[in-house]
Amino acid sequence: MTAVEEKPGRLISGPGMLLVWFYGVMVVGAVSRSAYQIATDFGRAPLAYSLSAVAGLVYGFITYTLVRGGETARRVALVCCAAELAGVLIVGTWTVVEPSAFPDATVWSDYGMGYVFIPVLLPLTALYWLRRSAVRRPGPEA
Numbered sequence: 001m002t003a004v005e006e007k008p009g010r011l012i013s014g015p016g017m018l019l020v021w022f023y024g025v026m027v028v029g030a031v032s033r034s035a036y037q038i039a040t041d042f043g044r045a046p047l048a049y050s051l052s053a054v055a056g057l058v059y060g061f062i063t064y065t066l067v068r069g070g071e072t073a074r075r076v077a078l079v080c081c082a083a084e085l086a087g088v089l090i091v092g093t094w095t096v097v098e099p100s101a102f103p104d105a106t107v108w109s110d111y112g113m114g115y116v117f118i119p120v121l122l123p124l125t126a127l128y129w130l131r132r133s134a135v136r137r138p139g140p141e142a
Contacts, residue, residue: 016066016133019126022118023063029115030056030107037104045104051091055107055119058084062126078130085123088112092120 034052042049058080065077092111095102105114112119 015129019122019129020063020066022122023059023066023126026059026107026115026118026122027056027063030059033107045102048102048104048106048109051106051108055084055087058087066126074130074133078127081123081126081130085120085127088120088123 030052034049034056037045037049038053062077062080062084065073065080088108088111091106091108095106095109102109107115108119111117112121
């Protein structure tokens with residue numbers, strides 16, 4: 001008897017759909033905020049506004065990979081969420097240690113405090129969900 005491979009689980013089933021919704025909201029928030037700030041007052045805080053734009057792009061890419069689904073998309077999303085978490089931790093720590101470097105807040109400032117800490121909680125939740133949704137391939141039959 002041959003073992004049948006399991007099909008990859010949909011990444012947006014159950015809690016995954018909630019993740020897509022949160023990431024979608026964060027895309028809109030980060031992109032619209034950074035677009036407005038870059039268009040109206042870029043010289044005031046170019047680093048902060050650019051980092052918010054990068055955050056929006058990261059959120060958009062993660063949203064796309066979650067919706068796309070499949071094992072490859074899951075692996076890409078894992079890497080992106082890990083990079084997102086690293087960005088939140090680095091920028092969050094940087095804004096706490098050297099606040100003068102950021103005359104205006106970014107999406108990831110103070111670990112996302114301006115966004116109710118969603119920027120730090122979202123990648124942690126996504127990493128957990130993506131690891132949990134990994135396809136389990138059956139081992140060789142004895």
